Amino acid sequence: MTMLSTEGLNKKFGGLHAVRDVSFSVSAGEILGLIGPNGAGKTTVFGLLSGFIRHDAGKVRLGGEPIDSWSPEARCEAGLVRTFQIVRPFGNITVLENVAIGAMLRTTSRAQARRDAAEVLERVGLADRAQEIARGLPIGIRKRLEVAKALATRPKVMLLDEIMGGLIPTEVNEMMGLLRQLRTDGAAVVLIEHNMHAVMTVSDRVVVLNHGAKIAEGTAEQVSKDSAVISAYLGEDYDSAQDH
């Protein structure tokens, strides 16, 4: 079942055509990798999908319903949540309270929200950090906190922006395990990731963006053999893409 789809998405910033005619969809129980060289427009696409940036043209549907005019809050309430590439923890409150703010979306009781948040923290392996103040945590922890906050809203669709950046290999493996579990639970996941190994391993399907346009779509194996994709990465930072 298609959970989230876009048709002919376009966005211009002044003279820069940041996103041009991008269409794709993601289904329940599917992980879609969104890759492309730096500046390809991946994060802008997330901004458009989550409602923080207004698109100039195109359609976004969530569960079949057009949501183009919806605010970010309304989209989240309907089950579409995003994380930020540069993580945005609520700095002066505890990890548990951070996640509880996400959980407040589904309950009016603070106590219930805390219990839900505690459960989510168990799932992402942050239970022992629950009472720490979010500001000043190491980057690996903050990345997981970002995912935990999003998870606490009980989303149907998750837009995850570089959640593995800065993680050590064992943490990356844990994160991939978490993603697979989300897939089993029936969530639709769109994943922006620079860690090529991780995104190619975990994604069911991959969409490749370059200069704001979709240049390839298919399984990891298909796109990695695609000549347009190879030249896009060669033109930019083939080496760094290979490094990961």
Place this chain on the structure above:
Amino acid sequence: MLETLLQLFVSGILAGGIYALMSVGLTLVFGVLRVVNFAHGEYMMLAMYFTFWLFTQLSVDPYVAILIVLPAAWLFGIATEWLLIRRTLDAPHIAQVFVTLALSVLLQNLALLFWTADFRSIFVPYASSVVEIGPVLVTWSRLINFIIAIVTAAAVGAMLKYTYTGMAIRATAQDRRSARLMGVNVDRIYSMTFALGSALVALAGVLVMPLFPVNPFSGGEFILVAFVVVVLGGMGSLLGAVVAGLAIGVIEAFAAFYLGSEVKQLVYFLFFVVVLLVMPAGLFGKRGAEVMDVT
């Protein structure tokens, strides 16, 4: 009728020159340090008192007093930057805002302590001598003040554009981290910028002393005008401050003439609110400084 309009316009422009000078320092400090100095008006008030004191105690002519008051204001700026501002640059926003607000309360009440709440003014004979330019009458001192204000603002602009220090200031305003990496001594730039801002507003204070009486709360009124000007011009924009200063001068002159001097303040505050709401980045400001970045 036409003569009245012309007269009002010219008076407004001349007053606007001083507003521009008051605001240039405020906008510069905001542009570079990202701090709004809520005590900016008190610096002007202190400069006015200093001028008053020099004139009454030592018979120093206000225009000569510039040579004494400006260096003093410069030092005072360096001292406040070092004592207060620098310590709050990385502090929560609330500390940053309220440290300068508390400073303004402090300076106001120190002034109250030393000089009482009475209005003080000085009389120089040439302040009221008039020159005719076509159908328009202006006083010499206002005309000279205007010229000094505009020349000073232009000089600051040229300094920022063409000197090494000016370029370092602009680089720091753009991106303090990169500037530091490029070898700019950011702390020194902050100190200098704040001192320059203090000296500029002090100059405005010296220039208006023969025209307006001063009391400890004069700064509070001037700062409100300066805020209107700086926001209208775009926070951090030098040219914006000058253009907006002149515009506010003209608006005020017309409002005072047609609506009465009590209502004129109301008019430019309403104008201020409208500007904040309709174009919060001002005329020449960079968009986005006023609102949260969202990607």
Place this chain on the structure above:
Amino acid sequence: MTISTSASATAREWADLYWIVPGTVACLAFIATVRDPFALDILVTTLLWAAAASAWNLSGGYAGQLSIGHAAYFGIGAYTSTYLLLIYGLSPWIGMLIGAALAALTALGIGALTVRLRGSFFVMATLAFGAIAHIVAAIWRSVTGGSNGLSIPFEPSFARMVFADKQSFAILALALLLIVVGTVLLIERSKLGASLVAYREDDAAARALGVRTLRARLIAIMISALFTAICGTLHAQYTLYIDPDSVTGLSFSLQVALICIVGGVGTLSGPILGAALIIPLASLLRGALSSSGSGLHLVVYAVMVIMVLLALPEGIGPSLMRRVRAARGK
């Protein structure tokens, strides 16, 4: 490892009662035993400022919307009830509610207008609104009496909210403070409180989690204005005289904020601690230093605030708590 959310959280839920109950009892004991009018005056003033600062704290502290224009709401409260009393003989008990409603509506308007402004821009906008209120109070003479102000005749009666003894007023001020603190406590524990904190910490991140930050901010500023206006009415009824400087002046707006900052912004006890420290000190300073010229007490006060801001930027309460916790070894 499991996270204890039940037992310790419940203990935390009620922790505030450990100071609210003894504090209330102490105030009542003070009111019952002390007869010195100067001491009672300090108590009433402290309670009123604590209530006004708690009201400011709701939008200024929890939501981080640093307003220096709250005098507008204080003035609306004071002038509305006083005008209705003087012209129509309406009881201030009712006038107080009308003023509160007007202030809340004004706050909704100002809140909606300033919705996009952040940081220093928001501060400057509130400064402008406060200045507008002051100018209006000064020039709308038919209602406000202009700079002559309005005097309420001293005719003690419950309906006129004028009392012959200071004790009655102290009880009234204490009741108001308890209502404000109770409201803030409920909000702090509610979804609204969480939304305000989330907004303060990071608006975009909050909205990404479905938090309706705009609605939360508007509700907070309306409740804040409502209580500020009620404090305005009580102030008018207590001093029996209001003029533009005393009820719409910038000094009111600064003082409520500074009380919160000194005590601990965004905490329930902060405004009360701040008021309990600052107001008696200010009264005593004013008394002790009045001979050496007006303004000296405010000089001392400003220096103190600057020192707190530089040395204990979280406020005295939270900083002390932290030290105590550190001393106990966490």
